[in-house]
Structures are given as C-alpha cells and as structure tokens.
Amino acid sequence: xxxxxxxxxxxxxxxxxxxxxxxxxxxxxxxxxxxxxxxxxxxxxxxxxxxxxxxxxxxxxxxxxxxxxxxxxxxxxxxxxxxxxxxxxxxxxxxxxxxxxxxxxxxxxxxxxxxxxxxxxxxxxxxxxxxxxxxxxxxxxxxxxxxxxxxxxxxxxxxxxxxxxxxxxxxxxxxxxxxxxxxxxxxxxxxxxxxxxxxxxxxxxxxxxxxxxxxxxxxxxxxxxxxxxxxxxxxxxxxxxxxxxxxxxxxxxxxxxxxxxxxxxxxxxxxxxxxxxxxxxxxxxxxxxxxxxxxxxxxxxxxxxxxxxxxxxxxxxxxxxxxxxxxxxxxxxxxxxxxxxxxxxxxxxxxxxxxxxxxxxxxxxxxxxxxxxxxxxxxxxxxxxxxxxxxxxxxxxxxxxxxxxxxxxxxxxxxxxxxxxxxxxxxxxxxxxxxxxxxxxxxxxxxxxxxxxxxxx
Ligand code: TYD
Ligand code: MG
Numbered sequence: 001x002x003x004x005x006x007x008x009x010x011x012x013x014x015x016x017x018x019x020x021x022x023x024x025x026x027x028x029x030x031x032x033x034x035x036x037x038x039x040x041x042x043x044x045x046x047x048x049x050x051x052x053x054x055x056x057x058x059x060x061x062x063x064x065x066x067x068x069x070x071x072x073x074x075x076x077x078x079x080x081x082x083x084x085x086x087x088x089x090x091x092x093x094x095x096x097x098x099x100x101x102x103x104x105x106x107x108x109x110x111x112x113x114x115x116x117x118x119x120x121x122x123x124x125x126x127x128x129x130x131x132x133x134x135x136x137x138x139x140x141x142x143x144x145x146x147x148x149x150x151x152x153x154x155x156x157x158x159x160x161x162x163x164x165x166x167x168x169x170x171x172x173x174x175x176x177x178x179x180x181x182x183x184x185x186x187x188x189x190x191x192x193x194x195x196x197x198x199x200x201x202x203x204x205x206x207x208x209x210x211x212x213x214x215x216x217x218x219x220x221x222x223x224x225x226x227x228x229x230x231x232x233x234x235x236x237x238x239x240x241x242x243x244x245x246x247x248x249x250x251x252x253x254x255x256x257x258x259x260x261x262x263x264x265x266x267x268x269x270x271x272x273x274x275x276x277x278x279x280x281x282x283x284x285x286x287x288x289x290x291x292x293x294x295x296x297x298x299x300x301x302x303x304x305x306x307x308x309x310x311x312x313x314x315x316x317x318x319x320x321x322x323x324x325x326x327x328x329x330x331x332x333x334x335x336x337x338x339x340x341x342x343x344x345x346x347x348x349x350x351x352x353x354x355x356x357x358x359x360x361x362x363x364x365x366x367x368x369x370x371x372x373x374x375x376x377x378x379x380x381x382x383x384x385x386x387x388x389x390x391x392x393x394x395x396x397x398x399x400x401x402x403x404x405x406x407x408x409x410x411x412x413x414x415x416x417x418x419x420x421x422x423x424x425x426x427x428x429x430x431x432x433x434x435x436x437x438x439x440x441x442x443x444x445x446x447x448x449x450x451x452x453x454x455x456x457x
Contacts, residue, residue, distance in 0.1 A: 010035045011190040016228040029227070038185040071257060074169065074210065077115045080266060080275045081108075084237060084250050086258015089169070092208040093257065094201050096175070096229065098215045099239035104248055104268055105214050107136065108239065109171050111272045114142035121146065122167035126153040126177030126187075140272040153187065155180040155196050159203060167209060172200065174214040175229070197232050230254060241268075245361030248273065249301070263302040280307040280418050289388050293380030296391040297372030298411035298423065299364050305407065305414035307391055309359040310369060312376035317353045328358030329373060337374045337396060344400040344448050345378055352381070368405035370396040371424065374448060375455055384456050389421035392451070400448045404429040416440040424451055 010019045013036050017028035025032050073088030082088050089095065099105045106128070113121040114137060125133060130149050148165050152158055155178055162170060172178060178196045179187040186192070197213065204211045213233065230236050234256040241248035250264035265276040284307055288294045293312045298305065310329075317323065326334045334356055341347040354377060358364055371394035379386050393411045394402040404426045405411070415423045416438055427446045435442055445451040 008037060008039055011038050013190050014227050016190060016194055036190060038189050038191050074116075074119070076112050078112050078275060079277065080250060080264030081112060084252045084258075084262045084264045085235065086252075086255055086262070089210050089212075090234070090257045091210055092204050093210050093234040094197075094204045094213065094232070095210065095235040095237065096213045096215050096233040097237045097239055098217050100217055100243070102243055103239050103241060104266075104273060105239050106173055107140070107268075108248075108250075108266070108273055109173065109212060109214065110136060111140045111142070113147055113169065113171065114140060114145055116169070117143060117145055119146070119168040120148070120165065121169045121171065122148045122150060122162060122165050123171045123173065124150045124152060124158055124178075125173050126151070127173055139270070153177050153179060155199060159199075162203070162207075162209070170209055170211045172211060172213050174216055175200075176216050194228055194232075197229050201232050240363075242361035247276070247360050247362060249362070251302070259303075261302040263304060279304070280414060284309060284418065287388075288385075290385050292383045292385045293376055295372040295376035295379060295386050296420070297364075297369035298391050298393040298415050299366045299369050300407055300411065301364070301366065303407070303410075305410040307415060307418055307420075308362065308364065308369070310372045310376045311357045311359060312373070312380045313355045314377060314381045315353045317351050322350060323353040323355070325354075326356040328361065328363045329356055329369075333370070334373065336398070337370060338377065340396055340398065340400050340448065341374060341378060345452060347378065347381060366405075367395040368393045368411070370394065371402060371448075371451060375451065378452060378456070382456060386455050387422070389419075390424070390455070391415045391420050391422075392424045394424065394426045394445070394451075396448060402426040402445050402447060402451065409433045412438060412440065412442065424454060 010022050012026040012028060012031065012034045014031045014034045015026060015029035017026055019035065022035050022037070026034050071090045073090050075088050076082050097105050097109065110123065110133065113123060130151055133149055148167065150158065150161055152161065175193060175197060176188040179192050180196050180199065183192050183195045200211055200213070215229070235252065236254040238251045238253050239248060240251065246268045248266040248268055250266065252258070252260045252262055254260060265279045266273040267276050284296065295310050296307050297310055299308050324331060324335060338347065338349055338354060342349040356373060371392040374396055375386060375392060393405055393408065395405055397403050408425055408429045412423055412425070420440060422441045422443060424443045424445050427444045443454055445454065
C-alpha cells in the first residue's frame with residue numbers, strides 16, 4: 001500500500017490562514033508569531049465529510065416560505081445556564097464552553113446532564129477515564145439518568161457510537177483532544193481542531209442533536225485553536241473566575257440564539273456548582289461597620305445589577321516609587337483615579353502606597369464603580385469609614401466630574417432591595433425615573449468633592 005503523501009504547511013493559530021513557509025506576521029489577520037508547522041494529508045478531511053453523507057441536498061427556498069416558529073429548546077434545569085443560552089439549548093446547535101484548566105467546565109457540564117431526567121446524553125471524554133468521571137459524579141448530588149460515557153478521541157468512532165446510541169445531547173470534553181484520521185497533524189493542532197469542529201457542526205445541523213464542546217483557553221485567555229473555531233460554533237460561553245475564590249461567572253461571548261449581555265453566576269462547592277440567583281447577598285455578607293477603606297458599589301455585569309464591596313488600603317511609601325496594586329480592577333484606571341484624588345482632595349500621590357481589591361475575586365469592567373473606588377481610597381487615607389447603609393454608582397471623569405451611568409433605575413432598585421438607605425448617583429442621570437416610590441435616599445452629585453462632603457462631612 002502506498003504511503004499517503006503528506007506535506008508540511010504553516011498555519012496561523014489565530015485565524016487559520018495557511019502559508020507554504022513560516023512567516024512572522026500573518027498576512028491575513030496581522031497577528032505576530034502565530035504560525036505553527038503542521039503536516040497535512042494530501043486529501044484533507046474527505047472521510048470526515050463522508051462519515052455522515054447527506055451533504056449537497058439543500059436547495060433554495062423562499063424566505064417567506066420558511067416557518068418562523070420558535071426554535072425548539074431543551075430546558076437544562078439550570079436557571080443560570082438556560083438564561084445565558086437565551087432560554088435553553090437550541091436543538092441542533094453547537095455550543096462551545098471555554099475556560100482555564102480547573103475552573104470547573106467538566107463539572108458544570110456533567111452536573112447539568114446528570115440533572116436531565118428524560119434525556120439520553122452521551123458524554124465523550126478525551127481527558128478523563130470512566131472511573132474518574134464516576135468519582136466526580138458521586139461528588140455531585142444527582143438522580144439516576146440515561147447518561148452514556150464514552151472515552152474515545154477518534155472522531156470517526158465517536159460518530160459511529162453516536163449513530164448507535166442516538167442521544168438527545170452530546171458533550172465533547174474537550175475539542176482539543178479529539179482527532180480525525182483524515183487530518184495528519186496531532187490532536188489539538190489548528191487543522192485538527194478546525195476540521196473536527198466543522199465535521200461536528202455538520203453532524204449537529206443534520207441530526208438536530210445539540211453538541212456542547214468544551215475548549216481550553218491559552219495563556220492569552222482566548223480559546224486555544226484557531227479563531228475560526230469561534231466562527232464555526234453557534235454560541236461561545238466563557239467560564240471564568242479566580243480559582244482561589246469560589247465564584248464562577250458564565251459569560252456569553254457570542255450567541256446566535258440569544259443576547260450576549262446575559263451572565264450566570266455560580267458558587268463552587270464541595271458537592272458541585274450552585275446557582276447564585278442573588279449575587280449581591282453573597283458579595284456583601286461581611287459587616288464592615290466602622291471600618292475605613294470600604295465602599296459599596298452598585299455595579300452591573302451584563303444586564304444584572306449587583307452590589308459589590310471595593311476595599312482600599314493606603315500607607316506611606318517607604319521606597320522611592322510608591323506601590324500600586326489592584327485586584328479585579330484595571331491598574332491604569334486606578335492610577336487615573338488617584339491623579340483625580342490628588343487634584344481634588346489633596347491626596348499626596350507620590351508619598352502613598354495604594355492597594356485595591358474588589359471583593360470575591362470578581363473582575364468588574366463597569367465604569368460605574370469608579371466612584372466607589374475613589375471613595376474607598378480616600379476613606380482609607382482619612383481613616384474615616386463610610387456609613388454601612390450607603391452605596392455609590394458613578395463614573396469619574398478626568399476633571400473630577402461624576403458622569404452618568406447606564407441602567408441607573410436597576411442599580412437604585414437593587415440597592416433598595418438589599419436594604420441600603422442612601423445611594424449616591426450622578427447628576428442628571430435619572431431622566432424620567434419616578435423616584436417617588438423609592439424609600440432609599442437618592443443623592444445626586446456632580447463632582448467628587450461633593451460626594452466626599454456627603455461621605456466624610
Ligand atoms: P473541573 O471541572 O475538572 O475543571 P475543568 O474541566 O474546567 O478543567 O474542575 C475541577 C476543580 O473543581 C477541582 O479543582 C476541584 C473542584 N471541584 C469542587 O470544588 N467541587 C466539586 O464538587 C467538584 C466536582 C470539583
Ligand atoms: Mg475538564
């Protein structure tokens with residue numbers, strides 16, 4: 001038998017473009033140092049595509065003849081996951097869940113399918129053995145469900161088993177361990193990931209069985225493998241959080257069947273993940289009466305309001321350059337806020353070390369927490385605590401003005417719901433919101449000085 005001819009190509013690990021020789025900068029996407037060497041079979045991916053023949057049967061239809069009934073969705077019995085997916089898992093869709101190693105992707109997926117009573121699921125594991133999965137399942141409280149475990153990494157075999165089992169849902173853990181015989185390079189390489197996911201997409205669309213792919217992310221934080229992977233799938237979810245804290249956030253980055261503003265919050269426990277339906281209560285458990293350096297921000301993540309503690313510590317700088325450190329907040333933004341403080345409140349920037357921490361290990365991107373951050377720093381500097389019942393929302397501009405933020409009503413209502421008595425918000429932000437019904441005192445502030453007068457007298 002003739003040995004199949006192979007050739008070496010160089011593929012961009014960002015966009016998947018190929019080139020016969022190595023280049024430093026990808027001409028297609030402009031990224032540097034993304035080219036990797038791969039061996040390709042002369043006839044790429046033929047078997048994969050033939051594996052479940054049936055292609056080429058589509059024919060043009062008039063748009064008006066296509067029925068627009070709701071996509072049929074599978075209820076995953078997990079309110080957070082359902083919401084992030086846009087109301088459940090759409091039949092025939094391909095969903096990618098990405099996240100750092102050990103963050104809990106396998107746990108989330110296994111726990112979800114173990115809660116699906118009337119569905120037959122097939123869990124394809126390329127990373128863990130059946131026994132390991134059994135041990136994990138024993139940790140998670142679950143009912144007796146029809147869940148098949150398949151420890152296989154060859155794509156063609158997976159399709160054979162899927163034909164046989166006829167599952168209602170397939171999980172592939174993880175896409176980087178799956179390989180196809182039709183592609184010469186090793187599992188996890190750009191061409192394997194690209195060809196395998198394209199074949200899986202075809203399978204999902206033709207059979208109507210939804211497939212959940214688990215994907216690793218690389219050190220830059222994007223999903224390992226070519227960017228085309230994210231283009232191929234219908235939905236990309238990112239599971240994130242600090243491994244040393246218990247909170248996990250499930251974020252939707254792309255969703256063809258729902259909004260990307262949705263977000264799910266979980267708590268990692270000994271017995272699996274627990275849905276957190278009211279995040280503020282968890283993030284605000286500590287009693288900080290009389291402590292300086294703590295301010296509560298009314299923040300938003302996606303379209304969910306929650307209240308979060310920002311903590312700051314300032315001290316005299318003993319070295320030449322003062323130390324600055326921020327956890328969960330952008331350091332450059334903190335430096336900007338410190339410069340505003342220097343100008344507006346006589347804070348001696350060059351002589352102070354500043355440490356900032358957002359409670360719970362969360363990363364908050366909402367600019368509305370600026371006001372809380374700047375107040376926490378000043379509170380620590382003056383050593384005067386901010387009243388327990390006060391929370392803040394507002395973006396701080398370069399000249400110390402407090403700028404309006406989005407969805408102020410939701411922030412106010414969330415603060416009221418949690419029993420806060422005062423909230424500081426930007427001036428002219430209320431636009432038509434009827435505050436008559438609110439019992440919380442709303443203080444509108446224009447400048448940081450004004451806010452500081454309210455907080456510290
Ligand atoms: P895992 O799902 O294996 O992560 P991934 O698939 O993203 O790599 O999660 C592993 C971590 O979760 C591990 O450090 C242990 C922890 N864990 C719990 O805290 N409670 C549990 O019930 C389970 C199953 C795992
Ligand atoms: Mg895993």
